Amino acid sequence: MEKRELTCIGCPMGCQLTVTMENGEVTEVTGNTCQKGDIYARKEVVNPTRIVTSTIRITGGDKERVSVKTASDIPKDKIFEVMKDIDAAVVAAPAHIGDILVQNVAGTGVDVIATRNVEIA
C-alpha cells in the first residue's frame, strides 16, 4: 500500500489530500471537502495535466504581446514542448479572446488561444 500527500488545486481552499494506492490503482482519497478534490487526486497521481499560459509575439497590433492559454489541459510532461511552440510563434494583429493562434500545440491535440484582444494599431 502506497500513500501520497497532495495539495488540492481545484479551488483556493487547497485541501490536504491523502491518496492511497495499491498496485498503481487509487483505492482511497481522503481530506477533500468536495468531489473536485477526489477527481483531482485520482487524476494527479495517474495522469497529471496543466493549463499553460504565456504570451505570443504579435505584429502590427496596439500591443507587443498577446496573452494566450492552452484551450484545455495538456499533459504535465509536455509543458516545455508546448512552451517551445508558443515561443516560436508570431501572429499578425488583430487577435481576439478565443481566437486560435497555434493549432495542435506540440502534438497534444490542444490549440493555443488568445486571452486578450489586440487590435490593429
Place this chain on the structure above:
Amino acid sequence: MKTYDIVIVGGGPAGLAAAVAAKEAGNDSILILERDHELGGILNQCIHNGFGLHTFKEELTGPEYAYRFIKQVLDLGIEYKLNTMVMDIAADKTVTAMNREDGMFQIPAKAVILAMGCRERPRGALNIPGYRPAGIFSAGTAQRLVNIEGYMPGREVVILGSGDIGLIMARRMTLEGAKVKVVAELMPYSGGLKRNIVQCLDDYGIPLKLSHTVVDIEGKEHVTAVTIAEVGPDRKPIPGTEERYTCDTLLLSCGLIPENELSRSAGVKMSPVTSGPIVNESLETNIPGVFACGNVLHVHDLVDYVSEEAKRAGHNAVKYINSGCKEGASGPSIEIVATEGARYTVPSTIDLNRMDDLLTVRFRVGDVYKNSFVSVYFDDERVFHNQKRIMAPGEMEQIILRKSQLEEHKDLKKITVKIEKE
C-alpha cells in the same frame, strides 16, 4: 466640466465591478478615472489562469476576467477617462484630476468610490544589505516586463518572498527559460496561496526555503550573486547558515500595501493593520459618501472577492445618493473586534438599520492555525464556532452574519471574531 453623481477612482477589477453595480442599481451618472492607458488594472499582466472560479464558475486568465467586466462597462455605456491621474479628493468629495485632453479639472461628486488598488513593498522598505546594482525588481515589475513588454529581466533568478506574484513569476520565468534557483521566505510559512506553491514551485522543482532571508547582494553594475541565510524566531539571520547563489536577477515579492495617499489627504481614517480605510457595513469610510473596495481597502488574494466587495460598494453608493446623501448612522452601531489570532475584520462596524439581510465579514489570521475554530461572540455569548483544518495568513477567511440573528440579540454592542483552539 460635466458633473457626476459617482466618481470611481481606479479602473481595475474593483472600480469596474463597482461601476457596473452602481449602474445596475439605477444610477446613470458614473465616471471611472483610470491612470493607465487601458481599463483592467493589474489583471492585464496576470496572464495566468485561476481567476473567476467563484464569479463565473470557470477558470479564466486575468485579462479574460478583466474583459468580462470591461465589456459590461462598455455595454452599459458607463463613462471613463484613461491616462487620467487623480490629484486630490477633498473631504467635500470634490475630485481633482488631470489628463492631456482636459488639463486639470474638478468634479463635485455626490459619492466617491476608492478603488486605487495596492502597490508592492519596495526594496527600500525591506532593509536588505548589500550593493544596489541593476537586476533587482519587484515581482510585479518583472511580470509587467515579461507579459506586457515581452522582455526577460534575467536568466538566473533568486526570489525573496513567497507572495503570490513571486510564486507566479517563479513559474513564468522558468517557462521562458530562466533558472529560478530558490525562493526565500522570511516567515516560517508562505504568504502565497497553496495552489500556487504546488503549481508554480513544486511542479518545477524550485526549492522554497522558509525562515530564510537575503543577507547580501553582490555586483557593482548588475547583480552577480545573492546570499541567503536562515533566520531564527527573532527573524534575525543565524551566522553559519549562509548559502550563496550566483544569479543575475533578484525578484522581491514581499507584500502589498494599499495605495491610500489620496484617501489619507481626504481625511479618511485608516486601519494600521490593513493600511486601508476603516469602513462600516456599507463599505463606507468615516467620510459619508466615500466608499472603498478591493485592494485599496485590504489586500485580497482572490479577485472574485474583490468583485463581490466592489459590487457592494457600488450598490451602497447609489443607496446613499438615493437617500438624499443622508449622513450619519440611522440605527444603533455595532462594533466588530478582531482578536486572538484574527488580525482585522472588514467591515469594522455595523449600522443595523442599513445592514443587508446577509453580511460577509472578511478577515485574516496572523499565524498558521491547524484544526482550530473560528469563533464569533455577540457581546459575551458565543454564537458561532466552526472548526477549520487549516487557516493561514495568506488566505482570507470569512464569516457571514445574518441580520435577523443580530436583531434577536437585544442591545448588541460588540461582535468579536477570534480563533480558538477548542
